[in-house]
Amino acid sequence: MGEIVLEQVTKSFGDVTVIPPLDLTIEDGEFTVFVGPSGCGKSTLLRLIAGLEDVTSGAIRIDGRESSTIPPAKRGLAMVFQSYALYPHMTVRKNIAFPLRMSKMSKAEQDKRVEQAASVLNLTDYLDRRPGQLSGGQRQRVAIGRAIVREPAAFLFDEPLSNLDAALRVGMRLEISELHNRLKTTMIYVTHDQVEAMTMADKIVVLRSGHIEQVGSPLELYRNPRNLFVAGFIGSPKMNLIEGAEAARHNARTIGIRPEHITVSAEEGQWSGLVGVAEHLGSDTFFHVHDTGLAETITVRADGEVSFKHGDRIYLTPRTEFMHRFDEQGLRLP
């Protein structure tokens, strides 16, 4: 069980309000990702749930129990830190067993659980090493092992992959997702990387300056961003946002069209421009098109085989059924 409910939670540091009143429900077993630019309050929110920071006002209920004044040790949550935060003076075995030792579990049971976690995380051969003798990926797995052995009500991840290199990050992303599928435990995951958010989450919470901009499944956010901020934040490369006459033609202040919803042609189309940078990924090619008279750059995705070069004139046609329209306040128009 691990339902977490935030009710009118606020956090201030002195005169600075980091989290204005905020309500959020995280269902039991859900993989929820807090995403937003740096300084949006996502880590603070996680630390409030963990109990590492005290709420200024409001209530945090974990499994129905008001927990905002309970010390972190008693909340039944486990956390994985960005810096791994392993105990450098203990072996991997002792690191993983530490939470069990704190809960006064019998030695036999401790050993059993540590062995189990180690085999799940491919750490069996490293149990007697110290953290200093492990690679970054292995350290992160030890940190996860330390979190799973105690079977917490929920896992909290604070940007756990940002210290890893790109290839390792993709691998660990899959491992964490698989872990969630197997354990079915509530997970809250903080990241500034929208790709991590899109690929892992059941539910994404987009935050900006402590406010929740939108909550929804990855595809809901992708298809129906509630406002310009979410539209620009979710999706890679970013959605093209166009203002002015072209937007007015669609009865909107701003229109948005994703790079993958524009078709490219050498002969004809609704818009035209010159190819700036062409990024060939093999499977896809992204063209950054200039001089369209719409916006400084329009990014389009084309098939990997399309080979326009720098300076070529190309024609673009947006697929209007995928066009997003926003009003003066930046809110989505129906």
Next chain:
Amino acid sequence: MARAVTSQRKAINTAVAWTIGLAIFFPILWTFLTSFKTEAQAIADPPVWFFFDWTLDNYRVVQERSNYTRFLWNSIYIAGGSTLLGMIIAIPAAWSMAFVPSNQTKNILLWMLSTKMLPAVGVLYPIYLIFIQLGLLDSRFGLTIVIMLINLPIMVWMLYTYFKEIPGEILEAARMDGAGLREEILFVLTPMAIPGIASTVLLNIILAWNEAFWTLNLTASRAAPLTAFIASYSSPEGLFYAKLSAASTMAIAPILILGWFSQKQLVRGLTFGAVK
């Protein structure tokens, strides 16, 4: 890029380092040599180096004239006691300043250090009067307290810099793992800080062992440690260099041996922070 060091350069560096090392060590070596000479040889001009009649007479005389063991025990009592007492106060103090700092933490640290800038003799009179009033003159207990207080700022500073090096996230991880404050300090903080605690302890034992100003002023005979033992051989009328040297050698030997065995810790403690 690593700098290329020629073998000639290396040889020069080695020679310079040895020269400086020997120059620093020379007074101790000379004291040691002198302690085996006769009083006449000790003041001979030109000085005799190694070829004299090695004798243990000085040690015998010193042992006969004064009770070395009693001074030694006083030194151990005062150095050990003041360090132990100081650590009991300094560890929680440094912990709170490193991990739960307030706006005033930096000021408090500076203020503590500022007490070291005051010449000790400036407070001799008031402390002497207090000692008379409390009946602490010539007591080991009183001396232990004073020396602990003298060294406390250094202990707090050293421990503070060590504790600051421990990432806060590790302590937070311990809290998340179910550790209370006691377990956090016992199982996570202390083991990680042991090198720092060890070098703080060592340095303070040495400082307390060699402290002479307060020990000479606040003791007469009962509580006198080895510093007073040395001082008793530098009598104004007498030229007892050899015996003085023997007494000095006996006084510094224990601490020199301790320092020798723990030099790795000490060097790390003294240079800590300098290379970061």
